[in-house]
Amino acid sequence: MSTQSVVTAIRVLEAVSDNQPAGLSELSREVDVPKATVLRMLRTLGELGWVSQSEAQAGKWVLTNHAFAVASRGxxxxxxxxxxxxxxxxxxxxxxxxxxxxxxxxxxxxxxxxxxxxxxxxxxxxxxxxxxxxxxxxxxxxxxxxxxxxxxxxxxxxxxxxxxxxxxxxxxxxxxxxxxxxxxxxxxxxxxxxxxxxxxxxxxxxxxxxxxxxxxxxxxxxxxxxxxxxxxxxxxxxxxxxxxxxxxxxxxxx
Amino acid sequence: MSTQSVVTAIRVLEAVSDNQPAGLSELSREVDVPKATVLRMLRTLGELGWVSQSEAQAGKWVLTNHAFAVASRGxxxxxxxxxxxxxxxxxxxxxxxxxxxxxxxxxxxxxxxxxxxxxxxxxxxxxxxxxxxxxxxxxxxxxxxxxxxxxxxxxxxxxxxxxxxxxxxxxxxxxxxxxxxxxxxxxxxxxxxxxxxxxxxxxxxxxxxxxxxxxxxxxxxxxxxxxxxxxxxxxxxxxxxxxxxxxxxxxxxx
DNA sequence: AACCGACGGTTCATCCAGTGAACCAATGTA
DNA sequence: TACATTGGTTCACTGGATGAACCGTCGGTT
CATH class of the missing domain: 3.30.450.40 (GAF domain)
Structure with a gap:
């Protein structure tokens, strides 16, 4: 499969969606990708406004409403x-x-x-x-x-x-x-x-x-x-x- | 910004969302990225089940329900x-x-x-x-x-x-x-x-x-x-x- | 208190995956 | 007929993505 970084990013995104307030190591295990890579994906997705750090629990990642807004125009x-x-x-x-x-x-x-x-x-x-x-x-x-x-x-x-x-x-x-x-x-x-x-x-x-x-x-x-x-x-x-x-x-x- | 291919992919995704049945050249212009790259992104996102070719109009791309399903667990x-x-x-x-x-x-x-x-x-x-x-x-x-x-x-x-x-x-x-x-x-x-x-x-x-x-x-x-x-x-x-x-x-x- | 394991996060040399200019065939239109 | 646009393909080049090894911190055990 081509553009594997994109694949990784989307898999991370889906993993976040499935595990809601999801921790870094947890996601790393889930997606089977090194923590460093997962973190980079999370940061990138964060800059794009698709995920963010949970304000309730620092270090935990959650989906944003923006993700929902984009995808709801299915x-x-x-x-x-x-x-x-x-x-x-x-x-x-x-x-x-x-x-x-x-x-x-x-x-x-x-x-x-x-x-x-x-x-x-x-x-x-x-x-x-x-x-x-x-x-x-x-x-x-x-x-x-x-x-x-x-x-x-x-x-x-x-x-x-x-x-x-x-x-x-x-x-x-x-x-x-x-x-x-x-x-x-x-x-x-x-x-x-x-x-x-x-x-x-x-x-x-x-x-x-x-x-x-x-x-x-x-x-x-x-x-x-x-x-x-x-x-x-x-x-x-x-x-x-x-x-x-x-x-x-x-x-x-x- | 890091992981630029991911950024491109998400921008393509959002562009698809905004223009619904969206054509390749159209998206290329919108995101300001060469057609080849846009197409690669669309294919990758397609394999992941986030976008697909419109069955009504071949060559036009649309968001899938899966994208909605993932993102709705905001x-x-x-x-x-x-x-x-x-x-x-x-x-x-x-x-x-x-x-x-x-x-x-x-x-x-x-x-x-x-x-x-x-x-x-x-x-x-x-x-x-x-x-x-x-x-x-x-x-x-x-x-x-x-x-x-x-x-x-x-x-x-x-x-x-x-x-x-x-x-x-x-x-x-x-x-x-x-x-x-x-x-x-x-x-x-x-x-x-x-x-x-x-x-x-x-x-x-x-x-x-x-x-x-x-x-x-x-x-x-x-x-x-x-x-x-x-x-x-x-x-x-x-x-x-x-x-x-x-x-x-x-x-x-x- | 000392130890342990697991956590989130960082660093950086290696190398392969992503890039994009140039190309094609097909369709539309003037 | 000629020209412009479409979706889609090719491929040499290179810079961005990778992941093993690292750090500091936290909470529980002994």
Whole structure:
């Protein structure tokens, strides 16, 4: 790989992100690069305003808000967001529950938008949360629209259980994906966090490829089985609208 | 500055972020670095999963979601978020209007969280939005708690008007900052976008330094002058609670 | 008190990775 | 047709990146 110093710098950056207030030796071990080099990277990234020394603990390094600001103008993210916000807003008002907009990132679903419920009891997924695909309705929905090789590869990997209800059996997950395809929406009952049920639908981008997903989430006491169909169909309608806006069904532009 | 290839890479990354589907020559000009070098950076960043070729337009480069995922675990962001979400939630329920959580980034306020109003008529700031400080209630609130040199520098810079109501006169802005200090909250009437009024309060971090701000926003037809005081005081109370949790008033830990 | 290990941070000779001018083919446009 | 711009490639040169060995400090053990 070329430009190895850049590679090192980015790896350091990701290591900082993963270990938040991260120490020098710690990072050096993590990235497997001499301390001197890591420190030089941190200094450079610091000058650029991407990391800084934690004011709470000297010698510990943290990410800055600037890093977030630069990266939040993500490509597909903003395209999808633009297309999704209107319909998503309507969906939230219709259902009165929290709706999420998620895009894929390396086996995770990344929450990039949220419109929340007026209910006192509300679910909180901070913006930027990464949810394992197999443990979230957005993830299963995304997988239901993704191409086979991707699904095979994902299901072959290690699947961690986040709650006692998390489904980690590949065969069972495959069945859930098939159900999602036929039904039009995925259902996740407390597989991500206890007491939360969620219903997801995939979004399609240009050429009909999976681009992300949306979901309706709330306490399992409110999102009861009797409501699955109503919410599922509402979400599916919204997703269709967004996918259409993304150009999923128009002739591919050459 | 050391490790110049890293500097170049990050500058390329930021240039991509700013110009979204960005072409090679375009970036080369922007960063003032030969095309060959820019291309090498793009390839390296591509291998790392931070940028990719736009599938819509070949040869154009865009940021990936992965970049967003890494950077969204921002330091101060998450610390503040953890401290703020509880009180903010209560504030939203009390006022029934949209509340925002914002942190500073190079002259802008970065919206990192939002709790939505149940009202059909609602304002949308996408999460990750960057608002000029002088044109937002969060910005003026932040400036009212920031140190003098920072304020001087900011007001000396170019101040763009986003709407006909945006205040861009430094003297007038300074008066607004003073008012904010004495009153306890800032008011922005349609300075950010027409038809939207917003009330902001600064958050203080360790040592009492400005760390961010919160705001209550809504259509100017609902957030009328008669409500300013009620909302302002509610927000100020919430901000105080958050600042306390951030350790603004405890003895500095040595 | 003396010892130890781990911490953040520094130094500097070696050498290889990054640089950028010049190049290509393709497309657009006047 | 000619000209300008695009994305992308090549390669000799050299100066910037590397990493082993170093320093001072801190906190816990014995």
């Amino acid at each position: 490509s597909s993210g903003s395209v999808i967001r633009d297309a999704a916000m209107g319909p998503l807003n309507a969906l939230q008002l219709d259902t009165t529950e929290t709706v999420h907009l998620a895009v894929p990132d390396r086996g995770y679903m990344l929450i990039i938008e949220r419109l929340d419920t007026p209910h006192v009891l509300r679910a909180f997924l901070p913006l930027g949360s990464r949810l394992p695909m197999h443990a979230s309705s957005t993830g299963i929905a995304y997988l239901s629209a993704a191409d086979e090789p991707f699904v095979d590869e994902y299901l072959a990997g290690p699947l961690e259980a986040l709650t006692p209800q998390t489904v980690v059996d590949p065969a069972q997950l495959r069945a859930m994906i098939v159900d999602t395809r036929t039904r039009g929406y995925s259902i996740n009952e407390q597989g991500l966090s206890t007491g939360i049920t969620s219903i997801g639908v995939p979004l399609l981008g240009v050429g009909g490829v999976a681009a992300g997903s949306i979901s309706i989430s709330g306490p399992s006491s409110r999102i009861v089985p009797a409501k699955y169909q109503e919410y599922g169909e509402a979400a599916a309608g919204t997703a269709l609208e967004i996918s259409r806006a993304l150009g999923a069904f128009s002739a591919k532009a050459y | 330091s101060s962001g998450s610390v503040i978020r953890d401290a703020a979400m509880g009180p903010l939630n209560a504030l939203q329920l009390d006022t029934t209007e949209t509340v925002h959580l914002a942190v500073p980034d190079r002259g802008y306020m970065l919206i990192i969280e939002r709790l939505d109003t149940p009202h059909v008529l609602r304002a949308f700031l996408p999460l990750g939005s960057r608002l000029p400080m002088h044109a937002s209630s969060t910005g003026i609130a932040y400036l009212s708690a920031a140190d003098e040199p920072f304020v001087d520098e900011y007001l000396a810079g170019p101040l763009e008007a986003l709407t006909p109501q945006t205040v861009v006169d430094p003297a007038q802005l300074r008066a607004m900052i003073v008012d904010t200090r004495t009153r306890g909250y800032s008011i922005n009437e349609q300075g950010l976008s027409t038809g939207i009024t917003s009330i902001g309060v600064p958050l203080l971090g360790v040592g009492g330094v400005a760390a961010g701000s919160i705001s209550i926003s809504g259509p100017s037809s609902r957030i009328v002058p008669a409500k300013y005081q009620e909302y302002g005081e509610a927000a100020a109370g919430t901000a105080l609670e958050i600042s306390r949790a951030l350790g603004a008033f405890s003895a500095k830990a040595y």
